[in-house]
Amino acid sequence: MSEAIRIEDLVVKFDNFTLDISGLKVPKGIVLGIVGRNGAGKTTLLDAISNTNKDYYGKIYIDNNAIWEDEKKYLKSFGYVPDTLIFNPALNVRKLLEIMKKSFLDFDEQFFLKMVETLELDAKIKIGNLSHGNQKKLNIITIMALKPQVLVLDEPTEGLDPVSKNEILDLIQSYIDDEKTIIFSTHQTNELDRISDYLLFLEQGKVLMFDEKEQIVNDHYKVVMKKEQLTEEVKKSLINYQVNSFDVTGLTIDSDLVKEMHLDYVKPTIEDIMMNYLTKRGVKK
């Protein structure tokens, strides 16, 4: 399979933080969710991929283009929508369209206008006066109209109402096809999980997990057991556990344990998985 993004031995160093990704291959035609806490390295990774930060070691390829080989081609295959308004707030949508058409010959005007209409964005008022949600939507459709092969969205549903969230999910799903890939980052686990095909979990600058989402969910069991069952041996097989008044709930990837002890289980949500992995150190202290 050809890759949307390939990363080799990436190291980004700051005074008190290091992002270290030895290898990562993101296939084409999928939605990848990058999840992790604040400070896990999500933005650092996106800054390196988008060439916003050039100060790193290692190699990054977008759609098989390396930046040191052909910067134009690399940047053309890539679109980045940050979490903040990316256009002059004094413009209105019409002015923005004029500028985009002049600056980018292949700007898809038809798509842009259709989306402005579908999303009921007011084309006459200043962009700065649009609601937070509408500004986010405008960011996304403007970059989408440039038709990048790889589109990266930073926190695309952060702070939005449910209707707007849904519209953005629709936008994402209508954009991808066999050649186009969408990558988003989020520090919440939410409805974005649902539409993502792959998940990349970052924690303290390292890859905690990278796999098909269904595989990750499939591999994990959220189990319930009685307090007496929680022996030291069993503890070793649990990623994490919580003891409450009645029983113990835990997360494990040990299917033998589930079978042998006849444990009740459900399939965890992404949030369950994230919480259990990320609070591990706290419990062990």
Added chain:
Amino acid sequence: MTSKDPLYIQIKEEIKKKIITKELSAESQLPSVRVLSKELKVGVVTIKRAYDELVNEGFIISKEAIGYFVLEISDDWIKKIGKEIIKEDILNVKEKAKMYKLSNSDIELLLKEELENE
């Protein structure tokens, strides 16, 4: 469906049900992976997995570059699947009976009553 099952299994079972009840008739074409993923608002890989498992289990067939099609399934096979599913339900009943201190004859009586109660 319970949350015991991951999403792709829930979708697989839903489609299976439609094939067994003939709501999806033999030889009819299933929506493409992309279309269904958009309709259900789930990832393409989720749909792909559901379809792959349906292929493995013999409910549908994949025709290269055309799509997925429902296979003819015999009544005998449907019965066989039904038996397996009901067997699982009975195991659940057994467990509950034990918890509520019901004997085998209590259960048999209940079953008889309900079966005649059509």
